[in-house]
Amino acid sequence: MNTTTEGMELVYEKPDTLTETPMHYCPGCGHGVAHKVLMEVIEEMGITQDTVGVAPVGCSVFAYMYMNVDMQEAAHGRASAAATGVKRVLPEKYVFSYQGDGDLAAIGTAETIHTVNRGENILMVFINNGIYGMTGGQMAPTSLEGMKTSTSPYGRECSTMGSPLKMTELIAHLPGAYYVTRQSVHTAAAVRKLKKALKFSFEAQKQKKGTCFVEIVSNCPSGWKMTPLEANDWMEKNMFPYFPPGDIKVPNELK
């Protein structure tokens, strides 16, 4: 087999901001792409040495094993509080938190709201796949109405279990929120949009504009008990109508 690359154009390589550690994510899971896009942005902006990330508890609990930047692993729901601590003592650094729906929108609701309300100059990345993946597919604050999970086996009934929480719309009302958007990673076009949103968020952070909040509507093939293709299809048909992708709060300069 000819392995020479002579005469070939390099069109893609793994950024140095990702480690060599193989990711543990299930086939088709959006986390791997979300990690990669976030790390690509950090590398392309040349801010690796100035970036500190905070990982959550949930499927992405090991984010610090894959992201080749300085990282902290926070307690469940407290990533934005830990990120506040980091940012306040290192105000010139870029700080991001990376949390799932259970972490950010259930157990960490108070921290999420107050971090944004203070307008902490951080980027909050919010992966919403409507389920607790790591613990084995339990109902999440963002599980859709009627959605069957291991703790809502007859489907989520909003009258007793509450309605799926639109945390992103909720925090967009707060004056501290500078840029609030909802993206996805299931197509090449979506990835490009997400990349732009993340890049804008880091640029805003440098100018100390307030909190940038990027929700990524994602999938969970294992938790949803679907193939990756079925999961993406289901996400578009069911998640997107309730959690529509697009900008929710946009500063004038982006308009």
Add this chain to the structure above:
Amino acid sequence: MSTLQREETPKLMKGNEALAEAAIRADMQAYFGYPITPQSEVLEYLTEEVPKRKPNTVVLQAESEVASINMVYGAGGAGARVMTSSSSPGFSLMQEGVSYLAASEIPCLLVNVQRGGPGLGTIQPAQGDYFQAVKGGGHGDYHIIVLAPNSVQEMADFVFEGWRLAEEYRMPALILADGAVGQMMEKVYLPKDGSLPHQTAAWATTGKPKGRDRNFITSLHMEPDKMEQVNLHLQDKYRKLRKEERYELFNVKDADVILVAFGLTARICNKAQQLAAEKGLRVGVVRPITLYPFPYDIIASLAGPNRVFLTVEMNAGQMVEDVRLAVNGKSPVYFRGRMGGMIPNPEDILLEIEALAEKHNLVNQTVR
């Protein structure tokens, strides 16, 4: 105790304020807290003084104690000299975070100005959080350094000492005070500004420069053998910490009755000891200053025949368990406690001493 440089003229200050002032002088870089009686003066003092004197120091009122302790985690993990303070119910809320801080080896200074419990309890002084402080109030096998001040002077001094120990051993240190020590006013010789040097924290998450591996702060170790190694490392650290045991002894050499008490209660015991001496009774006092590591050896060395121990606490009997462990059956160990914000008075302790002396036939014949 390390050599602390203090001002030559004293000030009259509240315990909580002296503690806050000492934190400013110890070059604290960040404070995160939430109001709760009887420690709110700490947050009030810092929000008043810090912007005027040290504008680069972070003082932030968080939305809860849960948020506060996790902000401490973030800032401490980023290498800052960081602190939080609370009182009993609020400190309970922080326990998950304390476990994470201990597991991740993040140095920080914690303060619990105790009030009566359980539950919402009362805002009056108590010592009911001894177990929580010294046995590990959160989950898992961990300990934190615990210093018990009994004066406004020590509220200030232990800020420096707590941070010094926390940074040397890379672990949280707790000042376990009580509502009386926090609220009372006394003279204090404040430690001098900037007299606590910073140590470099090469492990901190400050941004990964080219050529160094990324730093990460974590307490997650999925492989059991690795998790056990982390535990063994922590236990080894706690063994080394034993050389930092601190205590005060008063008149113990020829004492028939030895009082054991910490914090405010130790001062009350000193008074009871005086009253007893006036009656010809030979009474000594052991005052553990570090509650963790607990000064087992000195108490063990004092135990023996013809001597009884009386532990006095503002709780239902917590430290007395450690006193019993130290004494190990070599002397009888008794307990006298008040709860719910009640403070024992010296006269009551004297009655107890007299009764014990009588019961164990310890009364000096010449006096009798």
